[in-house]
Amino acid sequence: MHTVISVIGKDRVGILARVSGICAKHEVNVTDVTQSVTENLFAMIMLVDISKCDVPFSCFADELTEAGKEMGISIHTVHEDIYNSMHHI
Amino acid sequence: MINTDDILETIHMIDDENLDVRTITMGISLLDCIDSDVDKACDKIYDKICHYAGNLVKTGEDISKEYGIPIINKRVSVTPISMVAAACPGKNPVRFALALDRAAKTIGVNFIGGYSALVQKGFAPGDYAVIQSIPEALSRTDLVCSSVNVGTTKAGINMDAVAKMGHIVLDTAKATADRNCIGPAKLVVFCNAPEDNPFMAGAFQGPGEPDCEINVGVSGPGVVRAAIKKAGDCDIAEVANIVKKTAFKVTRMGQLVAQEASKRLCVPFGIVDLSLAPTPAVGDSVAHILEEMGLESCGAHGTTACLALLNDAVKKGGIMASSHVGGLSGAFIPVTEDAGMIDAARCGSLSITKLEAMTAVCSVGLDMIVIPGDVPPEIISAIIADEAAIGLVNSKTTAVRLIPAIGKKAGDELSFGGLLGGGPVMEVNRYSPLKFISRGGRFPAPLQSLKN
Numbered sequence: 001m002h003t004v005i006s007v008i009g010k011d012r013v014g015i016l017a018r019v020s021g022i023c024a025k026h027e028v029n030v031t032d033v034t035q036s037v038t039e040n041l042f043a044m045i046m047l048v049d050i051s052k053c054d055v056p057f058s059c060f061a062d063e064l065t066e067a068g069k070e071m072g073i074s075i076h077t078v079h080e081d082i083y084n085s086m087h088h089i
Numbered sequence: 090m091i092n093t094d095d096i097l098e099t100i101h102m103i104d105d106e107n108l109d110v111r112t113i114t115m116g117i118s119l120l121d122c123i124d125s126d127v128d129k130a131c132d133k134i135y136d137k138i139c140h141y142a143g144n145l146v147k148t149g150e151d152i153s154k155e156y157g158i159p160i161i162n163k164r165v166s167v168t169p170i171s172m173v174a175a176a177c178p179g180k181n182p183v184r185f186a187l188a189l190d191r192a193a194k195t196i197g198v199n200f201i202g203g204y205s206a207l208v209q210k211g212f213a214p215g216d217y218a219v220i221q222s223i224p225e226a227l228s229r230t231d232l233v234c235s236s237v238n239v240g241t242t243k244a245g246i247n248m249d250a251v252a253k254m255g256h257i258v259l260d261t262a263k264a265t266a267d268r269n270c271i272g273p274a275k276l277v278v279f280c281n282a283p284e285d286n287p288f289m290a291g292a293f294q295g296p297g298e299p300d301c302e303i304n305v306g307v308s309g310p311g312v313v314r315a316a317i318k319k320a321g322d323c324d325i326a327e328v329a330n331i332v333k334k335t336a337f338k339v340t341r342m343g344q345l346v347a348q349e350a351s352k353r354l355c356v357p358f359g360i361v362d363l364s365l366a367p368t369p370a371v372g373d374s375v376a377h378i379l380e381e382m383g384l385e386s387c388g389a390h391g392t393t394a395c396l397a398l399l400n401d402a403v404k405k406g407g408i409m410a411s412s413h414v415g416g417l418s419g420a421f422i423p424v425t426e427d428a429g430m431i432d433a434a435r436c437g438s439l440s441i442t443k444l445e446a447m448t449a450v451c452s453v454g455l456d457m458i459v460i461p462g463d464v465p466p467e468i469i470s471a472i473i474a475d476e477a478a479i480g481l482v483n484s485k486t487t488a489v490r491l492i493p494a495i496g497k498k499a500g501d502e503l504s505f506g507g508l509l510g511g512g513p514v515m516e517v518n519r520y521s522p523l524k525f526i527s528r529g530g531r532f533p534a535p536l537q538s539l540k541n
Binding site: 045083 | 092093095096097098099100104151154155156157158338341342344345
């Protein structure tokens with residue numbers, strides 16, 4: 001299952017490392033990443049494959065959300081189908 | 090392929106513009122629970138609802154988490170109880186309401202609809218007893234919702250039922266006067282009631298529906314308003330296009346949730362209801378969309394035209410996004426549940442007469458309007474008759490959900506809290522329709538040709 005992790009917030013050192021570290025810890029493979037920093041606003045979209053994830057999806061998503069809170073940024077982890085269905089015919 | 094703009098737009102819609110799926114409603118037929126022994130029938134009803142919908146709330150929460158979409162309500166609708174109660178003549182049908190309430194609490198849904206009767210042409214066994222018992226049923230339960238269909242375009246209007254419902258609405262308010270008259274907020278009087286409506290208080294599982302199905306109601310007034318605001322000073326055709334595009338996205342989300350819920354619960358997918366359902370939350374108002382189109386306040390001249398455009402564009406945009414559309418589908422205008430409507434009613438811009446005109450072009454009718462507690466039943470009946478006539482002639486669903494505020498007068502406030510909101514008591518025309526309502530009988534079905 002492909003999942004989109006979106007990270008939005010004030011730029012700081014270590015965001016990418018922290019998020020990808022959590023992915024690696026749970027056997028979640030990162031398949032695509034785009035990121036941009038505009039006027040200090042950091043926006044990263046990460047496409048990951050969670051089919052081999054070693055914890056239930058909700059635990060994985062909660063861990064990322066918690067990490068986001070610690071870093072003062074917003075992290076959403078949701079199934080990619082929501083974006084595909086809303087924006088593509 | 091990742092498109093950053095699409096993803097950020099969706100996140101912005103959900104986080105800042107109150108985009109959500111308003112309800113996943115499981116429709117359950119109770120026709121196989123009919124039993125001449127009322128205790129056995131109640132046990133069968135309780136068991137069937139708990140068996141079929143036991144995982145509804147958890148499934149809804151799981152989908153919400155995985156897809157990042159808030160799913161506000163998980164609900165159940167059932168076969169009109171009058172059909173079940175018909176087999177138990179002489180028994181108080183409130184026992185069925187208590188069984189429904191118990192089942193709803195066990196499975197954790199926030200409303201259960203179907204304490205209903207379909208009497209557009211006359212009263213069948215069970216109908217009159219259920220209608221008569223509505224005040225007691227709604228005062229003795231917390232989660233049960235009730236509806237009565239008094240007319241259809243094909244059958245005309247049952248004016249005896251209309252006369253009766255004036256008393257029932259008032260008695261239900263009196264029976265719950267100690268709880269802010271909450272009873273009538275859970276009671277809808279319909280003309281042309283849809284059989285697959287997922288929205289409360291009017292949801293029931295029509296007799297033509299399958300044994301069990303999943304119906305989903307979408308929402309998103311805040312998203313539509315934000316899109317129109319962003320477009321700035323465009324012409325009205327562009328406004329309609331923006332609404333269509335937004336409705337498409339919102340409905341696709343609803344379709345995805347409906348299909349996923351259907352798959353996980355092993356229950357057929359019924360319909361997506363393409364609705365703009367407001368809540369009292371800031372930024373979730375249909376009235377504010379109309380104001381964004383260019384009105385100083387909802388209720389101003391031009392409101393009916395703006396609402397007509399909105400209602401039509403929502404359907405045009407949504408219909409391509411879903412494989413099956415049904416229910417009420419359109420813009421809702423419940424006064425106490427919409428922050429903009431509440432403000433407009435308070436400042437005197439929005440009156441019941443204007444709301445009545447608006448119901449001719451929106452998806453439902455006079456919804457969640459608080460009226461003075463001393464309004465006599467025949468006036469409530471006459472409001473129902475007017476509204477039913479609009480539905481009858483225009484071949485559309487109309488409904489009346491009035492809340493007589495016992496002990497309050499026009500200008501006072503009544504508050505329910507939560508999704509039901511609150512608002513000012515609105516005055517009605519006090520000239521008497523008593524003789525008209527007392528005539529009873531059947532209001533003939535309208536001509537369906539010679540449309541000029």
